[in-house]
Structure formats: structure tokens, C-alpha cells
Amino acid sequence: MKYPILCQIMPPDLLKQLLGQVPEEEKNIVLRTIIIDSKMRERRAIMGSMSSMFPLAGEKSICIFDSHNTKDVRSSTKVRCLNDDKADDLSANEAFHGLDVTYNFYENIFGRKSIDNNNMSIKGYVHWGDKYMNAFWDGAKMCYGDGDPNLGIKSFTASIDVMGHELTHGVTQYESGLEYWCDESHHPGALNESISDVFGSLIKQYALNQTAEQADWLIGQIFTDPNLALRNMREPGTARPNDPQPAHMRDYVNLPNDEDHDNGGVHINSSIPNKAFCLAAIDIGGYAWEKAGQIWYKALHGDIPTDCDFHTFAQLTLETSKLLFGNESREHRAVRKGWEAVGIRI
């Protein structure tokens, strides 16, 4: 199983040469690698050409805007930026704090400067929409709804891991270009979601100074009932009533890849890599961002196929753990065990 990641190290000419040399039954694997490699090169070229479209701050820059319960950026007003006093608005202060902690986490732990590693200005829009029950990343900014307490949902700024989750979608956009869909044999959307949950949870643990064992591994405690969350990384399927997340590959939820089914269930099957990470981090011990987090971040930083499947990503994390900590090190074994526990044998 070495072919799926050949594109990390081999130039396209060598891949094409290899195509003429491998046995007939392996030609398809090399051909697929060439296609993935060309897709990644195309994506890098596009992202590179787009960088001039985003204003670069030059140094750390975070600004929070009030959308006044509309979905209109033009009528939004700036309420708090870096070095400003606290705003007279709880959501604005929560969003600022969450994004500030997230920036500091990425800089202090990974030496990363903002979303694009080039100090792109971080923009958060609070009071987005009318009782809007969601938070999202639109490719350039984050938007947070107020929720509706009458329906048991709080403001999405109340949960620091949600801040980290959304900003990490931006990091993934710049580092891997994982596409936003899933089917039976490709899982880039669920991996994209899982990476946001992993770093969202690490940011919460970093803010609370918790070890992997102490952490609750819950994502999105945005419900007025404090016992509920959107997702439970340690025990998928138990975060709330009717939680649809599977804990093992045998229970993978295969949904149509369309707009009516969460693009193939990107928020459903993300629990499989979530649990693998959580188990590896607990097995390694200590602060999860120090070792397991480093492995996942370095793997994300590498060349991931834009239509990556769980197995290929698992293999990348295993190889990264070996590179960082050594063959058959505690970390290397913990990563393998984590993936095996969710039914992914590498």
C-alpha cells in the first residue's frame, strides 16, 4: 500500500515513467496517483493565485463584526478588534476570545501564523441571521448565529471548540484542499470535518489546560441543556438523543452525496477518525496537542489527496508518527491502535 502516497515525494515525470514499468495489475494504482498528483498541483496553483485577493495583515489581526441579525456583510459593523477594549456585547467578546485563543494555539504550538500561515486577517461575524442556528466558514470569514434559547440552542459563540472548529476549516483549505463530500470509498468531507473537530477539541483543552485523560472530548455544547453536545469524540453516538455518529467502520453511514444528505454525511462519519485520534491521544498520555496533535498537524501539512479516504489518511498519520517519534515508539503504536479500534487496519 505504498502507491497512494507516492505523490508526496515523486515528481510527475517519474510517476509517468513508473507507469510503464509496473506490472499490469498495478497500473491502475499508479494512474490514480498521477491523477491525484495533478489535482493537487492544480489546487496549489489556484490557491497561490488567489492569495492576492485576501488582504494580508502583516501581523496578527482579529476583528469581530456585528451583523445585526441580518445575513448582510455590508450592513455589519466592526465591534471589536485586537487591542480594543471589551465590547458591550457578550457574543462579540466570546467570539474575540475564542479566535484569540485559537490564533495563539496555532502560533505557540505549531508556529503557524493565522489561517493561511501568512497572518491573514481573521474576521468573525456575530449575530448572523435571525435566530440562525449554525456557525460556518465561507472560505474567507466565520459567521456565528445566536441560536434560539426557546428551542434549546444557545449562541454559537458560547463554545470555544466551535470557534476553533470553524477557523480550522480555513487552515484545512490552505493546507490540504480536502473536498467537501463523501461516498462509500472516498471520505474527504468527513476527514475535513474530523480535522476541525480534532483541533477544535485541542483548542478547548489548551484553553482549559487539560490532559487527554481530563478532556471531555465533546464538540459543540451549544444546547441550553449542559449534558448535551453535537458530538462526542470519545464515544460517538452518545452526545445527544438520536446522535447518528458511528464509532466503527462497520457502521459507516453510506448516504447519497448530495445537498439533501449533508454532502454524503460529512458530519456523520467524521466520528470514525475523531475516535481514532482521541484513543491515540489518550494512549500516548499528557497534553494531546504535544504529540498526537503534532502528528495530525504534520499529516495535514503533507500532501493529502483532495478525495482522500480514511485508510490513506490513517496511513499518513502512522508514517508521520514514525518519522516524528521513531519506529515502534509508544506514539507510533498508539496511532496504529487508535485506527485499528475503529476498524481501519494499517
Add this chain to the structure above:
Amino acid sequence: MKIYFSTSGGLMGILNNHVMIDSDTFSEKEKYQFENLIRHSDFFNLQSDRPPTHGAADYINYSISIEDGKQKHTVKTNDVTMSSQLEPVIRFLQNKIRK
């Protein structure tokens, strides 16, 4: 007028949450308001939006189908590419569902 409204996706991973609303159940004021929104948005000539690109995530997808006599039209959109014409229609329907 029959309105079929569905949402999917978002941070919560909603799966095809759909409702059917009959405008006969609207109050006179609501009926007037909604018909104005449909007219102003030019709903029956609107095209569906393409899914967002460039790394966007956790946005909600919306689908609105309206049957009015012989006319029937469906428009799909999402939080990222939603037009300012369609936004008030979606806000109206969401408020109606919450009531």
C-alpha cells in the same frame, strides 16, 4: 400555494429536514407578505445556486419548491452563495416553521 422547504448540513449535520406549508394556513397579513416576497424575488425565474467552492464548510443547504396553480418551481441555495433576493423568503419560512 404549496411550499416545500428543506434544510440540510450545517455544523449539526442536518439530514433532509423538510416541511410542507400550505399558504391557505397563513393569516391574510402573512399571505400578502409572502406573495410580495415571491414577487420581489422573481422566484419562478430564479436559478439554483452552485455549491460553494474554495474550502467553505458547515454552511446549510436550502431547497424551496413552490406549487402555485400550474406553476411549479424549485430553487436550491446555501448560506454562502444565497442571493439577497432569496434571503427574506428563507427568513419568512424559517420564522413560520418556528411558530
